Every structure is written in structure tokens, then in C-alpha cells.
Amino acid sequence: MSAGQGSAIERQVSLRRLYGDLNSELRWQCLHHPEEDHHLRRDSSAEDDVGGAALVGFFNFIRPHAVQIAGSCELAYLRAHPEAITQFPPHRLCLLVVCEGQILDDHLYEDLKARHIAVMATPMGAKIVLARLQHYLHQELAPRQQVHGVLVDVLGVGLLLQGEAGIGKSELALELVSRGHRLVADDSVLCIREAPNVLTGHCPAPLRNFLEVRGLGIINIREFFGAAAIVRSKRIRLVVEIQDMRDMEMADIDRLQGKVDHLDILGTQLPRLCMPVSAVRNLAVLVEAAARSQYVKESGGDMLADFEAQVRLSVGEE
The missing domain is CATH 3.40.1390.20 (HprK N-terminal domain-like)
Structure with a gap:
């Protein structure tokens, strides 16, 4: 697909x-x-x-x-x-x-x-x-647009996984589902602007319940993991762009907060996190951490500010 x-x-x-x-x-x-x-x-x-x-x-x-x-x-x-x-x-x-x-x-x-x-x-x-x-x-x-990617519900946060073909988006989605998270859509996501700054992702009817995994072919997530592993739609809160670590300019990545910018879909600015992938990195764990981090940000938390405050406090004590 x-x-x-x-x-x-x-x-x-x-x-x-x-x-x-x-x-x-x-x-x-x-x-x-x-x-x-x-x-x-x-x-x-x-x-x-x-x-x-x-x-x-x-x-x-x-x-x-x-x-x-x-x-x-x-x-x-x-x-x-x-x-x-x-x-x-x-x-x-x-x-x-x-x-x-x-x-x-x-x-x-x-x-x-x-x-x-x-x-x-x-x-x-x-x-x-x-x-x-x-x-x-x-x-x-309501305005709508079809985008390429995989949409998953991770810890209640809608994550749109994007990247080049063959980078491993569907394999990552399969691992996330096996860890208890939910699939919305594989390969093609129908984005609908429900309200100002509110974008929901839906699965086109022909693709519903199915996931394509290289080497396995088409699998039915509902049959594999049950109805609880599928959700019809989810508000998109974060875009995770998966990139090959060898292709990324690692020197450009901020080590304290990663490489973050925005993706515009239907006039809605979505935060986008570029995630470098390699054989030694557990992407499922990293994506779960990204979902938790996004939830903390939306709740008013600022982990970088907390870290900097703690460092200043420690320096002052010394």
C-alpha cells in the first residue's frame, strides 16, 4: 500500500x-x-x-x-x-x-x-x-486532506508517524500495538479539521483494520490483537518524523530537546519531532517517551525548564 x-x-x-x-x-x-x-x-x-x-x-x-x-x-x-x-x-x-x-x-x-x-x-x-x-x-x-503516514494512539496521544518508504513505520506501529497501544490508520491517513487548531486523523474505509508489514504482507490487526487494538479516529497531537541516523546531520540536533519544528496540515500547525533511527535504538520505547513528553507539555509542564532550574540550583549550592 x-x-x-x-x-x-x-x-x-x-x-x-x-x-x-x-x-x-x-x-x-x-x-x-x-x-x-x-x-x-x-x-x-x-x-x-x-x-x-x-x-x-x-x-x-x-x-x-x-x-x-x-x-x-x-x-x-x-x-x-x-x-x-x-x-x-x-x-x-x-x-x-x-x-x-x-x-x-x-x-x-x-x-x-x-x-x-x-x-x-x-x-x-x-x-x-x-x-x-x-x-x-x-x-x-469540514476541510480534509489525505496524508502519507501511520497514525497510532499511544497513551491517549495521537501520533502521526512519517518518513521515507521502507524506514519502518508499519513495523514500529506493529510493535506499538503489541505493547498495548492502538492503530488508527496505516499508510494513508484522512485528516479532517474539526475545529480551529483541532485536526483528527481517520482511516479510509478500504484500509480499516489492516497493516502492511514488509516480509509479512497484509495483516489484520483486529484479528491478531482484538477490537481494542483498533480505533476509528484520533486527534493528531504530534508528528514523529523517522529518519535514518546516517542521513541526519546529528550536529544540528539539540541534545537537550531534540530536533523540533512544525508541520502544517490544513492550516493547523502540528509539532514535529525528528527521530533518528538505527539498529541499536528501541524506537517503540522512544515513541512512547515522545507521547508522554507531549502530554506533559500540553498539561503545562516544561521538562527542559525544570532541568535548567535544577542545574542552576545545584550550581548555587556548590
Whole structure:
């Protein structure tokens, strides 16, 4: 199995799919659907919206939503100000969802049809519909990217193992699983930006449960070690770049904190630790130590600062 790092995957959701996926939950009825189906895409102008949550909302005339939720209050406003619907640009407003069992006035319905705007009705409360649509679109439209590597859950820390082909990433993952840790994905990791600075790694469906080990071939981790050895997804907290010690400039490595930089995936800066590999180094133990170190850092600890303070204290005592 082999895969390179790809570019970000652009996602879209058609209104027909939206209707079908949520029909059983929202119990809605399609009152009107234009002949040409609309497609919802992530709003790139919404800086804090990493998925599609900003596409849905109650009436907003300044930054209109593609999907407008209309409950009793919104429809009462439209009845009093029927011209207000024309303030929504047709290219922005794709769908009006009438909630709470409300009845849409005939003239408003005909106006929406003329503007090629889809109309759906549901007996559910407006806030419930809003929350469900935002959650659905956030999941479907969140930025995602396929990257090459092996993702493992070590002591609760998601580690993305990267390195040249044949460096031993899958063998290392197998050893980590045999030590009680969990595999997320081998060779190809689907990264999804769930929230600002939150990147989760998932296993593509065709590769789920499997690991390729040179000399052994394809093995089923679930069959070998049980269901507890597999996890569907994990937040990526640290990238471990495995490099051949002979190829690394050892003089460039800081002996007190290693060689650390950052890897950018989908606009998220992930800390990256370069790990030199050789026949005499136990990588599994080193990776476990890296996971513990990352956990300490995220908890507010600074082992280097503690060491330097202890050295200064010892020098002062002498």
C-alpha cells in the first residue's frame, strides 16, 4: 500500500442528499425543489467556520445564510414585511426551512419558487433544526486532506508517524500495538479539521483494520490483537518524523530537546519531532517517551525548564 500527501479535498453537499440523509430525523416535507439542484459548499469567508455551520442560521440580512431557518417569529416578520425576502440575493439563499408546523403564505411561496429557492417544512422546533443542520454540514464540509503516514494512539496521544518508504513505520506501529497501544490508520491517513487548531486523523474505509508489514504482507490487526487494538479516529497531537541516523546531520540536533519544528496540515500547525533511527535504538520505547513528553507539555509542564532550574540550583549550592 502506498499513498502520497495530497491537496485539500473540496467537499459539497446537494440539497437532495441533505433531504435524504436527514429525512428520518427531521420528518420534513419537500414543498418545492428547483429543477437544477443546489450544492452547498463551505463558506470560506467565515473564518471561524471550519466546516459548514456558517451556512445555516436565522434571518441575517447582512451576511445571509445559504440555508435560512424560519420559525414562528421569522414567518411573522415576513408576513408584516413581505418585501424582506427580496433582500436575500438569489445566489446566496438556496433553501428556506419552515419549522414548527408553520404554514407558508401563498404569495411568499410563489415568490420563492420564482427565485428558484428550495422550500422544506418540518414540525420540529426551529432551534432543533438549526443545531442538526449545522452539525450535519460541519461534519460533511469540514476541510480534509489525505496524508502519507501511520497514525497510532499511544497513551491517549495521537501520533502521526512519517518518513521515507521502507524506514519502518508499519513495523514500529506493529510493535506499538503489541505493547498495548492502538492503530488508527496505516499508510494513508484522512485528516479532517474539526475545529480551529483541532485536526483528527481517520482511516479510509478500504484500509480499516489492516497493516502492511514488509516480509509479512497484509495483516489484520483486529484479528491478531482484538477490537481494542483498533480505533476509528484520533486527534493528531504530534508528528514523529523517522529518519535514518546516517542521513541526519546529528550536529544540528539539540541534545537537550531534540530536533523540533512544525508541520502544517490544513492550516493547523502540528509539532514535529525528528527521530533518528538505527539498529541499536528501541524506537517503540522512544515513541512512547515522545507521547508522554507531549502530554506533559500540553498539561503545562516544561521538562527542559525544570532541568535548567535544577542545574542552576545545584550550581548555587556548590
